[in-house]
Amino acid sequence: MSLSETIRTRRSVRTFDGNDLKPEDAEKIVKFAETAENPYGIPITWKVLNAGKHGLSSPVIVGTDTYIAGKLRRVPHAEEAFGYTFEKVVLFAWELGVGTTWIAGTMNRDAFEKAMEIASDEVMPCVSPLGYPAQKMSFRETVMRKGVKAASRVPFEELFFDGSFEKPLTKEAAGKLADALEAVRLAPSAVNKQPWRVVLCEGAAHFYEKRSRGWDDGSWDIQKIDMGIALCHFELSAAACGAKLSFEIRDPELAGAEELTYIATFGLKA
Ligand SMILES: Cc1cc2nc3c(=O)[nH]c(=O)nc-3n(C[C@H](O)[C@H](O)[C@H](O)COP(=O)(O)O)c2cc1C
Numbered sequence: 585m586s587l588s589e590t591i592r593t594r595r596s597v598r599t600f601d602g603n604d605l606k607p608e609d610a611e612k613i614v615k616f617a618e619t620a621e622n623p624y625g626i627p628i629t630w631k632v633l634n635a636g637k638h639g640l641s642s643p644v645i646v647g648t649d650t651y652i653a654g655k656l657r658r659v660p661h662a663e664e665a666f667g668y669t670f671e672k673v674v675l676f677a678w679e680l681g682v683g684t685t686w687i688a689g690t691m692n693r694d695a696f697e698k699a700m701e702i703a704s705d706e707v708m709p710c711v712s713p714l715g716y717p718a719q720k721m722s723f724r725e726t727v728m729r730k731g732v733k734a735a736s737r738v739p740f741e742e743l744f745f746d747g748s749f750e751k752p753l754t755k756e757a758a759g760k761l762a763d764a765l766e767a768v769r770l771a772p773s774a775v776n777k778q779p780w781r782v783v784l785c786e787g788a789a790h791f792y793e794k795r796s797r798g799w800d801d802g803s804w805d806i807q808k809i810d811m812g813i814a815l816c817h818f819e820l821s822a823a824a825c826g827a828k829l830s831f832e833i834r835d836p837e838l839a840g841a842e843e844l845t846y847i848a849t850f851g852l853k854a
Pocket of ligand 1: 597733772
């Protein structure tokens with residue numbers, strides 16, 4: 585499967601076929617996760633967990649007893665780093681035919697955190713089931729997907745901008761970065777809110793977060809995990825198209841960004 589096919593076909597899987605995850609798939613996924621890097625250089629510890637052994641449950645997941653979870657220190661940019669790295673794992677699993685769903689809320693979090701042996705300075709932002717997708721979605725999954733319009737995304741021109749926030753970007757103007765931006769557009773996000781906004785200007789792609797009201801409790805911003813996912817899709821897809829990128833955090837202080845939060849920039853090397 586090509587990267588763009590992986591990104592286009594991936595979806596959250598909440599209904600699994602009841603078969604155990606093959607030990608060789610579990611091993612490949614953990615090994616991949618343990619060596620997956622993120623642009624922030626923040627290390628993440630991973631575990632594959634058995635639901636029965638640790639008393640884990642999620643009301644939205646049926647047909648698998650296996651989960652993967654990651655934990656990291658609660659440091660600046662932990663959210664973006666976690667989003668970036670976990671999404672690499674999600675895409676890798678999908679290439680193996682293993683379904684996942686990012687889960688931040690719908691789980692018995694205390695049991696997961698106990699199984700992950702979370703220290704006081706650590707955080708376990710999300711977990712995911714691992715297993716083989718069932719032929720048919722459960723009724724609950726079908727209803728959930730409708731509730732968040734899981735199959736739809738905000739149009740390209742409303743997410744991406746050309747030189748300034750005043751000018752929507754067309755796919756034509758995006759040139760060879762159009763596919764990488766389309767990969768951002770298709771990414772998964774919490775409640776499918778798609779908070780990413782990107783301005784292409786002067787050889788750089790500046791990433792911003794459009795926060796949903798009432799979501800940020802001041803100490804933890806789940807939509808920054810979505811931003812990490814967006815950075816991951818962009819970087820992997822641009823690299824697959826031959827673009828050479830540098831990762832930077834340097835706010836260009838663009839006009840019109842007052843309601844947004846600057847996240848990071850990919851410089852495009854000639
Ligand atoms: C950070 C994050 C947290 C999420 N938390 C949950 C969750 O708690 N429960 C759930 O069922 N789905 C959760 N999702 C999955 C989203 O609802 C899903 O990705 C989105 O609706 C788009 O659907 P798709 O993944 O099938 O493309 C989460 C996704 C992300 C990125």
